Amino acid sequence: MKERKGVRSRLLRASRNKRDLTPSRIVRLEPDGVVILDQRRLPDEEVELRLGSAAEVAEAIRAMAIRGAPAIGVAAAYGYALAAARGEDLDAAYEELVSTRPTAVNLRWALDEMRVDPSPERARAIHEAEVERCRQMAAYAAGLVEPSSRVLTHCNTGALATGGYGSALGAVRAAWERGLVEQVWVDETRPLLQGVRLTAWELETLGIPYAVIADAAAASLMAAGEVDCVLTGADRIAANGDTANKIGTYGLAVAAHHHGIPLYVVAPTSTLDPAAASGADIPIEERDPSEVSSRFAARNPAFDVTPAELIAAIVTEEGVHRPPYAASLPRPVHA
Ligand code: MRU
Secondary structure, rough: OOOOOOEEEEEEEEOOOOOOOOOHHHHHEOOEEEEEOOOOOOOOEEEEEEEEOHHHHHHHHHOOOOHHHHHHHHHHHHHHHHHHHHHOOOHHHHHHHOOOOOOHHHHHHHHHHHOOOOOOOHHHHHHHHHHHHHHHHHHHHHHOOOOOOEEEEOOEEEEEHHHOEEEEEHHHHHHHHHOOOOOOOOOOOOOOOHHHHHHHHHHHHOOOOEEEEHHHHHHHHHOOOOHHHHHHHEOOOOOOOOOOEEEHHHHHHHHHHHOOEHHHHHHHHHHOOOOOOOOOOOOEEEEEEEEOOOOOEEEEOOOOEHHHHOOOOOEEOOOOOOOOHHHHHHOHHHH
């Protein structure tokens, strides 16, 4: 994986129990660059990338070396602070960063927060606040998990995706710590396999029992009565509760609804988009078809929209929100 000229990478050697999922390991700002753990190389290699400009941060977001809605917001905030420190054109840096990926609203939210004060301190405060929001919403969401639950989750919504702790996977972690989780089913999450590469790696690190499944196996496990609830994250939540998340979430929601299994969305208020009245207003990223097949013709929508009526509750750091979401959802907070 040839890095862009100027991007420096460093291979880290870490054994399983020394794996470090702390926020600064996933993304941090140093005087001469933004440093990220390259998530494309996980779980086989732990490689740090040092990104020396807003353009290099933008490329890392576009290429998904860092991914997950809150984490790309944090990385963009650090990229903007770096641009300010280097005396780069901030309007150009804003456009370069905000145009990397269209669906996750956290990107624009974080950059708008940085417009006010493009300082490293502000960017670090945004990062710390996102991690704290994860802890708060995980505690609320764990309250929805019944004892001895077999929880199914999709994509990666852990520390890697949020810059520390985790949203839906944070809820799994908090529920596990309360002794409520018997097993986690981890959708492999084609085409880029965030489930089998990243979520399994995080659950293994946390010592939480899990089994990876083919995405196509989820509905039959539900039919067999082996799933008690579904926990997913979100990339953008419209004012009416319609939620965009990793492709495959909508199919999970339809199957869960059919089998009477609750699906819960866990996401910080930085993922709420009151300007989107419904899912129809959410831009869906189409990525390179070669991620699906480099040999045959392919389509590669990276996200889909789950209609609000298929979502049992949306959990933010402000609490558990029930339908009708137009009335119950809070507004995005400022960092
Ligand atoms: O394409 P990705 O890996 O960035 O997609 C990530 C997801 O869909 C996550 O579920 C979402 O961003 C929430 S992460 C806490």
